[in-house]
Ligand SMILES: Nc1ncnc2c1ncn2[C@@H]1O[C@H](COP(=O)(O)OP(=O)(O)OP(=O)(O)O)[C@@H](O)[C@H]1O
């Protein structure tokens with residue numbers, strides 16, 4: 452026993468010493484890959500190695516991304532997908548919770564699918580699956596999203612009615628479906644249960660009524676997004692270039708999660724049938740941005756897909772503001788995790804616990820600015836080296852110009868070291884213009900200002916920023932309202948103006 456303890460102490464000492472002589476980055480050969488077979492992300496912080504990402508040396512191609520709002524998660528995802536499509540010709544399906552990718556996807560020539568515009572998904576579509584398996588998946592989604600598991604009788608009634616609807620539509624429960632047969636919908640399921648209620652012979656009518664009520668939530672007129680013949684073929688979307696599935700117009704989180712679970716189940720099934728082969732590489736990236744229970748629940752396919760590693764032709768990218776909304780299994784199994792700016796200790800503890808990084812890395816993460824990141828990679832090798840490293844900045848691939856306004860000049864040393872204070876505010880050209888216009892500045896002035904700003908490069912300090920605005924004849928009140936609109940506290944706003952008396 453004592454022996455073991457001495458050894459542990461020694462290896463701790465050794466690792467501390469190693470840490471001093473060899474800074475914590477994986478060897479170059481793991482970071483710098485063939486540019487025709489990898490995607491550029493950014494330069495590493497210590498050795499300034501251009502880091503290019505590829506899945507070939509990783510345990511799996513799945514990626515998780517965390518960081519507070521504005522940290523640059525969506526920016527990263529867009530950059531990543533754009534380059535992946537250049538390099539590998541990969542397709543992408545974005546399960547777009549908040550509708551934040553729509554305009555980018557349109558700009559990039561992709562397609563959007565929107566439930567407000569008459570698109571439907573039939574939850575009972577089989578996509579080649581046996582009805583009995585599909586029924587289990589639907590029940591699994593209901594278990595995750597509702598409390599049906601606590602009501603075994605209702606659960607049983609639902610499951611039976613779903614199976615019966617398949618049988619009534621001419622399917623054989625345990626056989627693969629004939630390709631041209633039309634599957635039933637949830638409306639058929641509720642009708643079946645309604646008939647049973649009308650017959651009046653069922654022993655627990657209240658249970659039956661509650662069962663019908665539950666299913667009606669997803670099949671009511673006007674909210675029957677998942678209870679009509681599908682207008683989109685999810686399986687086909689996996690090879691259709693860039694697709695945004697906009698969930699933002701669905702009535703609530705439960706509907707969004709239902710759609711997300713259905714899409715993941717369908718893709719997974721389709722890719723399982725195709726089987727994995729190393730030569731096929733990654734055919735598709737599926738993005739799940741802010742996915743609530745879909746990323747957190749143990750039973751969700753998001754968790755299963757990442758756990759199952761390299762089994763499918765697709766990579767799943769899970770992005771979230773709140774790491775505790777992401778199941779630990781996702782962090783500990785994803786081949787790559789990008790940690791962007793994180794503010795709360797609670798989140799940091801959770802991440803440090805899941806990924807097991809040093810306090811040094813922890814302190815580095817807490818100092819990150821917009822677009823900067825720590826990267827954790829699970830390499831497929833017996834060779835031991837640090838698998839977490841810092842990158843200077845994710846180098847973007849967006850058509851929009853981005854400006855960073857730094858307020859460090861008006862902060863004191865203590866504040867500069869305080870990680871809870873935001874020090875950089877970033878804008879793309881469009882959002883800065885609209886913020887300026889919102890704060891009452893004329894559009895001709897805005898155009899002139901933006902062009903002058905461009906001359907300064909993309910990083911600007913707040914004092915120069917305001918000098919330029921005042922120089923264009925913008926009133927103090929408009930500037931104040933702009934600064935407040937950026938989220939600057941009143942106290943900081945007045946500090947800024949102390950420089951202009
Ligand atoms: N690496 C980067 N380089 C330059 N600008 C960036 C970078 N990352 C993010 N930005 C800019 O910062 C702003 C916020 O980024 P983004 O929308 O990606 O944040 P987010 O983490 O997705 O936030 P949310 O959680 O609110 O969706 C955007 O205007 C974006 O253009």
Ligand SMILES: [Mg+2]
Nearest residue numbers: 524525526551
């Ligand atoms: Mg985002």
